Amino acid sequence: MQTTQKPTIVLFILLFITSLTPYAALHAQEDKFVVVLDAGHGGHDSGNIGNGHSEKNIALKVTLEVGKELEKNPNIKVIYTRKTDVFVELHERANIANKADADLFVSIHCNAHSSQASGTETFVLGEKNTGRNFEVAKRENEVIFKEENYEDHYEGFNPSSPESSIAIGIEQEVYVEQSIVLARKIEDNFINKAKRKSRGLKQASLLVIRNTYMPSVLVEVGFLTNNSEGKYLNTKAGQLKMANAINVAILDYKKELDQNVGSHILQVNAETMTEEKEEPRIIEGVIFKVQISASSRALETKSYNFKGLSNISREKSGDIYKYYSGETSDYNEVKQLQNKAKLAGYSGAFVVAFKDGKKIDISEALKSATN
Numbered sequence: 562m563q564t565t566q567k568p569t570i571v572l573f574i575l576l577f578i579t580s581l582t583p584y585a586a587l588h589a590q591e592d593k594f595v596v597v598l599d600a601g602h603g604g605h606d607s608g609n610i611g612n613g614h615s616e617k618n619i620a621l622k623v624t625l626e627v628g629k630e631l632e633k634n635p636n637i638k639v640i641y642t643r644k645t646d647v648f649v650e651l652h653e654r655a656n657i658a659n660k661a662d663a664d665l666f667v668s669i670h671c672n673a674h675s676s677q678a679s680g681t682e683t684f685v686l687g688e689k690n691t692g693r694n695f696e697v698a699k700r701e702n703e704v705i706f707k708e709e710n711y712e713d714h715y716e717g718f719n720p721s722s723p724e725s726s727i728a729i730g731i732e733q734e735v736y737v738e739q740s741i742v743l744a745r746k747i748e749d750n751f752i753n754k755a756k757r758k759s760r761g762l763k764q765a766s767l768l769v770i771r772n773t774y775m776p777s778v779l780v781e782v783g784f785l786t787n788n789s790e791g792k793y794l795n796t797k798a799g800q801l802k803m804a805n806a807i808n809v810a811i812l813d814y815k816k817e818l819d820q821n822v823g824s825h826i827l828q829v830n831a832e833t834m835t836e837e838k839e840e841p842r843i844i845e846g847v848i849f850k851v852q853i854s855a856s857s858r859a860l861e862t863k864s865y866n867f868k869g870l871s872n873i874s875r876e877k878s879g880d881i882y883k884y885y886s887g888e889t890s891d892y893n894e895v896k897q898l899q900n901k902a903k904l905a906g907y908s909g910a911f912v913v914a915f916k917d918g919k920k921i922d923i924s925e926a927l928k929s930a931t932n
Contacts, residue, residue: 614792874888
């Protein structure tokens with residue numbers, strides 16, 4: 562009896578492992594965490610020249626120092642949009658990150674103002690363009706006028722138009738939550754490690770991170786127009802301090818991500834060949850889905866458009882389409898679907914809940930189970 566079962570068991574194990582190749586290979590090879598570092602401006606685009614200090618040069622020096630430290634980690638791959646004093650178009654910076662299937666995009670700049678304003682700021686994409694945030698977005702976005710044929714790449718975008726700025730926040734909406742986590746770590750490190758003044762985390766519609774399909778931030782390491790801050794940022798010591806704060810934030814972000822979505826998620830037990838599942842946690846009257854992306858484009862809800870994920874649904878909200886994977890009243894099941902989406906490459910996937918066709922907070926959905 563045992564001799565006839567063994568070939569069958571071995572064949573089953575081999576078939577099972579083969580079916581897991583996309584996931585097993587991903588983790589067995591320990592694919593590196595890809596960080597794209599973007600030094601703002603460059604070439605004929607000098608950025609601001611506050612107090613005679615060159616933004617393009619300081620941004621590049623800080624960026625290279627961040628990359629130098631990150632490259633010491635064998636599990637991290639660093640890609641630069643530029644390593645020398647060259648001009649790179651904004652849309653191409655995003656293309657570099659997307660083609661690399663990057664896990665993070667970090668754009669580094671220096672600030673400017675007509676006053677003696679000082680302090681660091683880290684921006685994530687958003688529609689909150691009131692007051693000075695819009696002025697920052699306008700200044701950074703006006704770089705497109707230095708590009709040839711910019712009309713072809715930015716579809717009539719006007720940096721001076723609040724309406725245009727609001728529209729560009731759409732594509733990256735699904736990654737904003739993760740971007741905020743990184744941005745907060747960066748600003749906290751500027752305060753605690755670099756001992757610098759922080760102006761906080763901000764949201765603005767910035768073209769350089771419009772089409773990056775991963776968590777993305779734009780870091781303003783300080784104001785060159787401020788007499789003392791400009792002088793500080795123009796020193797090697799100042800650049801190293803700011804670079805270290807950013808580097809440590811990225812490493813902390815990766816560590817936190819690894820703890821939540823590490824290679825330990827997929828465990829193949831060759832002896833039992835079963836995946837441990839939690840008991841169902843059914844929430845009556847509530848439907849859970851996993852939001853995997855948001856876009857201004859109406860894509861067919863086919864598996865091949867969404868990295869092989871199944872049961873895709875689409876919902877239009879204003880001018881954007883939100884895409885979901887799965888549909889269940891079992892909260893434990895939807896958490897497994899979320900992990901599956903992350904393993905497929907949607908690192909920003911998150912669970913949403915609906916009741917009577919309307920979106921509700923997850924906490925409200927879970928609370929209803931005890932009422």
